[in-house]
Amino acid sequence: MGCRGTIEVWQNGSAPRSAEAPVVLYTHYGAFDMLDDLKKVLKRKQRWDDPSYLCRMIFSQMIKDDIEGVTGYGIRTDNVGDAIVEIIVDIDRQEVIYKSNDSNSKFTFEELINYE
Numbered sequence: 001m002g003c004r005g006t007i008e009v010w011q012n013g014s015a016p017r018s019a020e021a022p023v024v025l026y027t028h029y030g031a032f033d034m035l036d037d038l039k040k041v042l043k044r045k046q047r048w049d050d051p052s053y054l055c056r057m058i059f060s061q062m063i064k065d066d067i068e069g070v071t072g073y074g075i076r077t078d079n080v081g082d083a084i085v086e087i088i089v090d091i092d093r094q095e096v097i098y099k100s101n102d103s104n105s106k107f108t109f110e111e112l113i114n115y116e
Helices: 031-042 051-062 109-114
Strands: 004-011 023-027 073-076 087-092 096-100 105-109
Touching: 004 051, 023 031, 023 051, 023 087, 023 105, 031 051, 031 073, 031 087, 096 109, 105 109
Parallel strands: 004 087
Antiparallel strands: 004 023, 023 073, 087 096, 096 105
C-alpha cells in the first residue's frame, strides 16, 4: 500500500486539455505532504512563469529528505490511476487545482500561499 499522489505541471494551459502534455511528479507515500511542499515553493515567488525551473523546484522540495533514494518518487508523462491526491499547477493561468477523494479546490498562486 501507499499514499500515492501527483503534481501535474501544465505549461500550456491555454491549449485544449487533449493537447496539454504535463510533467507529472509522483510520490508513492507522500500525497498529503504535496500541498505543503508546493506552498513552500510558491512562497518564494520565483520562476512562477518558467515551467522547467518551477517544476524542478517543486520536485526538489518533494524529495529533499530522500535525494539519493531509489523508490518513493518519480517523474512521469502520464498520471497514475490510483492517486488519492492530484494537484494541477497551471503555469499560464497561475492556478492550482487540488483534487482528492474528499474535496476539490481551486486557487490562484497568491491565494494558495496565503491559504491555511
